[in-house]
Amino acid sequence: MAIESEENQGDEMETTAAKNSLSDITAARLQKQPGNSALGVGLEARGVHAWFGEKHALANVSLDFWPGTVTALIGPSGCGKSTFIRTLNRMHEFIPTAAMAGEVLLNGEDIYAPGVDVTKIRLKVGMVFQKPNPFPSMTIAENVLAGLKLAQLKVENKDDLLEECLERAGLWSEVKDRLNTHGGALSGGQQQRLCIARALAVRPQVLLMDEPCSALDPGSTLRIEETISQLSSSVTIVIVTHNMQQAARVSDYTAFFLSDGGPGQMIEVGSTNEIFSRPKDERTENYVTGRFG
């Protein structure tokens, strides 16, 4: 019902992308109620802009990530998806010329507020990178537990945590006999799942994945997608992907980003079903049907 009323108002809503997105998400929430309150209120971006030096890379993105869902960010290269995802755990500031505007609320609190401990934010909002990047000096087990060392966290039983994280990342059965060998000997797909296990070990509330399968073969990609589906009940997942079938397969919501030469913008967001079957914006339709991009 909610979806239909949304469609009736569609014409008015297209005036501003930001407003549009919020209403869409609201509609989507009515449609799907994950309601896992243990995961907190969620992650909300409010009017996020990003710059690299003089270059305005991303303009006015407002987007909510509902707990326990998977949100896919799609769009052609250079549209600001990766830049946006990196503003969500304050990795954006890692680039010396970077600047940003807007707010990112985690459980209702702005992660860019003065006095916020950035390391705590990154503990709650974990990240998996495009290229698998296990730590080369560490064994498989050490890699998984590296976050505990880095963030100086104490855990009761490391062996249990190790098994649990590898199990959740779908890697346990493949590596349980060689936990003390180096991660470099694993295949690319296994390395990426090792990185997912590593990210899970510090118990993040949100997991950001920046094109996690783009360096992997189809078999490993499928394996990672299964992992994502299994994780989505316990972690909020945001995934950037160039692969639209992947977005359709793994995500509950999809946001379409596009740059018309200027800063990247979010054109449309909605339930994945909607975006792929009846997008409101013509540009989204062109992209998801493969007419450009």
Next chain:
Amino acid sequence: MSTIEKVPTPSPRKPWAATPIDRAKTAGILAAAIVVSVIVLALTPLSGKLAFAAVFFVAYLIIDFAVSFAKAGRAAAVDSVFRGLVTTAIAIAVMPIISILVTVWIRGHHGLHWTLFTMDMHSNSFTDPVGQGGLLHAIIGTFLLVIVAMIISVPIGILTALYLTEVRGRFTRPIEFLVQAMSGVPSIVAGLFIYAAILIPFTKTVNGIQGSLALAILMIPTVARTSQEVLKLIPEDLREAGVALGGTQWRSVALVVVPAARSGLITAMILGVARVAGETAPILLLTGGSGTKNFNVFSGSLGSLPNYVWQAFSAGTPESITRAWAGILVLLVIVVILFTAARILGNRKVGKK
């Protein structure tokens, strides 16, 4: 019943390898070049080994070019000539090194005697027959000097590199420039600096630590620059992964970046040692050249291999010169041992990239 017929596995071949005809052709070109060189030397006023080598080189390149050109055209001929040039460059670069090693062995191995490693020179003079007295004191001295210099310079050098690559503070540019400029400092300048800054005003005498300080001045830029290059090679991804897991920058560098760069950092250390192990000028100025064993770098004249070699050459008798060559041989062997040890340490337990 299987329908798949069993195909015998063919034996592996290398169809691209040089055939006997190719080898004969190469030998022919070499022979032709030698013949041409002999003729040219006979017909012109040119003479001597160097002239022969130069004429041979030019003749070889021309004949090689002509043969390749006739067979496969211009591109292949140019390719062939460049291969010749590169091979020659390698030969020119390696020849002096081999020549040095061979000379040191030929002249030095007569002087090798077990007493070299068990005795010092406190009751012998350099002109005594080989086999009396030894250079234990010099080996001890060189080890002490290098190790103390390492203890001082390796932490400073690596921390400097970390400042340049990880912290990237406001002074990155000037410090980078300074480090580069310092790596060109002549060793005698480092020696004179310590001489003027420490020996003259304070100690007024020679001792080991002053030599180590001068060597450290020479080592720091080498260690810092090499470490910087190594740290630059660590993918940005790893730093980001460390920080994204909730580590502070310091913990990310200490637990992820430095371990990942470990073997490279050890190489940096080796290069630093290589820079100073045979340094003579600052040591002559600052440490003295005692012939007696001295384990204390903080006081007393400290003998060292470069100093021993210098003193032995100065004595000028056949015995003392043989001693000097043996000293050089021992110094070379020690440097090789240090390198090998550091390599083994560096490669141990480091995972694949």
